[in-house]
């Protein structure tokens with residue numbers, strides 16, 4: 001009887017050890033909770049109540065398409081590691097208010113054999129960012145699949161937190177969307193419906209709280225250069241793009257920041273800017289690997305893309321901003 005109890009106790013302890021070890025494998029470098037801040041539709045680092053107030057100009061960095069594995073078709077990720085580590089050096093020197101990565105963190109999707117290794121390397125490299133600089137991750141089509149499902153989104157949620165959420169930084173309302181369900185909602189129509197209802201509430205709350213600016217972040221550009229351009233691989237289909245653009249214009253959204261295109265592109269929908277940013281990883285055009293620096297003033301914003309070898313030493317926030 002006693003031996004049996006001891007044995008089952010040992011078995012239970014072994015089971016706990018095994019399961020905690022496998023959880024540790026899934027979240028290898030998240031000792032400070034950096035990759036689990038997007039929860040309950042908010043980003044926990046930023047306290048909504050205190051961050052709804054303007055606290056002076058600041059800048060943040062927008063990255064996209066680290067896409068570990070793209071250079072080699074998932075055989076390795078040495079080039080992505082080198083480029084990401086270069087980005088992290090710039091981040092730690094510049095000290096932005098926060099960093100946001102607009103999707104395609106890895107090249108492999110959740111069902112792919114190389115997915116776990118790529119996620120692990122991404123987390124290892126980006127964990128080197130200084131503890132007091134928040135890192136916000138956004139899901140792309142490679143992160144949840146070209147036709148996202150409840151299962152693929154759940155895998156993303158496990159590794160990186162919510163796929164859509166909002167957060168305030170110094171008087172600015174930031175909205176992050178899962179654009180892969182806007183691109184193709186057929187595998188998870190209930191997610192697109194829930195996201196739309198949530199977006200309606202977020203935009204109403206931003207108006208109520210008198211946000212200085214509203215920014216939207218997602219992986220897919222709504223459009224590349226013209227708001228009514230024809231549907232193609234890199235934009236959101238007109239059937240969902242047109243009503244969303246109308247809603248964003250009505251809500252006075254200042255800018256939409258995206259990636260996915262692996263080069264830069266710019267357009268406008270009324271007063272709203274559509275900003276598509278080149279990749280940290282593999283470029284598909286003439287723009288080199290790099291990232292965007294966005295400076296936020298009370299009534300205006302400025303942004304510029306820098307190749308990884310051309311990033312300035314520091315950012316001067318006292319420069320006179322252009323007219324809004």
Ligand SMILES: [Zn+2]
Nearest residue numbers: 104140141260
């Ligand atoms: Zn993409």
